[in-house]
Amino acid sequence: MPQPVNTPTGTLGSTEVHSTGLSETFIAETADVADPHLVGPGTRVWHLAQLREGAVLGSECIVGRSAYIGPGVRVGTRCKIQNHALVYEPAELGDGVFIGPAAVLSNDTYPRATTIDGRLKTAADWTAVGVQVADGASIGARAVCVAPVRIGRWACVGAGAVVVRDVPDYALVAGVPARQIGWVGEAGHRLVPDGDGWRCPVTGSAYAEEDGVLRRAEQ
């Protein structure tokens, strides 16, 4: 049965959600969650994770040990934020997003601890910029997404990559700086050429590419 879920990510969160029967929210005793009422049903927040004030998580997410989610960050439904990942505000994660272990979503392009007159910088002294991760996208272990940057729907960022430019939907990027090395399908596997288009070797799903834009082919 489809379950109506109040997706907190606005236009980023568009995926229909089906209940898996998980409804209890679990927050480990050692986790530090500023606003537990903003954590969706079925979401599990593990030991030593920190969710800052105003951080909104949709239903059925997992936040791993020692992960950090900044103030006001918006996370969709069924996201996995792995151990030690650092998601700085004003990041926005769509539905079904995977953030690998120790990945970093930055928020300050030109960081400095102090102002030019030597004062410790406060929030008023700099403008935070965010990373947007669209529905279904995955960020590999220890990758860094340097804000402002958008990771497209179902895109995949390889382990250890440093992303400094927007990543198209379904693109597979890797390296420092990250460059596109292929396409991935919705099952996460690298697509193989198939006639004029592309195909997932695991599911058989077909994809069409036009002018550098990939989309699921009509079945």
Ligand SMILES: CC(C)(COP(=O)(O)OP(=O)(O)OC[C@H]1O[C@@H](n2cnc3c(N)ncnc32)[C@H](O)[C@@H]1OP(=O)(O)O)[C@@H](O)C(=O)NCCC(=O)NCCS
């Ligand atoms: C990027 C990735 C998806 C590519 O997987 P793949 O399609 O099986 O790629 P291959 O292993 O065949 O490698 C293809 C090429 O990309 C390179 N490559 C693979 N992963 C890379 C990475 N993370 N960074 C840089 N280059 C990478 C390989 O060296 C190879 O280069 P070559 O053609 O010059 O020899 C995978 O390596 C990866 O990083 N996955 C993310 C894993 C992760 O972080 N999981 C998180 C949960 S623990």
